[in-house]
Amino acid sequence: MHELSMANAIVKTVLDVAEKNQAEEILDVTIEIGKLTMLNPEQLRFLLDVLKEDTLLEGAEIIIEEIPVEIKCRACGYTGSTTLDDSDHYLMIVKCPDCDERNLEILSGQECNVKNIRVEKPD
């Protein structure tokens, strides 16, 4: 259930930035979640909706974008996307789509990035 600690960290990050920018209202927040993180976007959204009550975030739309998995094959050097199957988490990291080698480096897909916010502020 580490969605709660992540949601707390996201809310804190956003409110700090909003305050520094003299925001009076936050219209939306965009968060990027890597497909390989152990975060469930729907659980994260639910917790953000709970935590944003009575804060500047209250009326903000939460936009969650997914970052795909990218691997580098340590054998043939292939760099790029990997075999994707939503029903099988295992396939993504198990072999190179080019040469079937199993020794892979994960380049992306492990992020939880607070990307940007859109705010309303005085002129």
Added chain:
Amino acid sequence: MHKIADVEIQHDIMVANKKLAQRNQRILDKANVFSVDVLGAIGSGKTSLIEFLIKKFDEKVGVIAGDVISKFDAGRFQQYNIPVVGLNTGKECHLDAHLVEHAMEDMPLEDIDLLFIENVGNLICPVDFDLGSHMRMVVISVSEGDDTVEKHPLIFKDADLVVINKIDIADAVDVDAEKMVNDVKCLNPDVKVIKSSLKIGDGLNEIINAIKGFRDSIS
């Protein structure tokens, strides 16, 4: 008058944890302490294995015992008269670099050579959080079923040592331990996988040698 403004943030919480983890490792290196993050499922034998290692290592050992309520495991380690810091995670299902940083403040690093950090029993959440340890040892047991590795691939992908424990009861729970070994090798071809039993003594010297070997390989 009001205006609408886009504010770029680009703050990756995973990266923030990673930076703290790197700082933890620098603190450990400065004190010449080699650290092992011990991860694994609930009941896989992490605490018992660390107790065994405390007794067998000649080096001075300290333990950070992380758990939802840490006093049970911390109490077990304290009977060996070594430095122990219990780390209550409360509602959290994993340790993170920030919690470990604070636990390290209470650990007399100058008095120890080897630090075990026992993570919360969980094969999912700890994957996302590097603690700054030098080595990640994953401990699972046959009683979790021989599809455990397939169901939790990521924790095995980055492991430096995998222990498949309680092999003495593999037949009783109808589990093929060799399948578990092969599943780990499929994800992480170079990792050392050791089948062990604290009950009958299998694989235990191998675990000690693997930890020492890994420490020597990075020093």
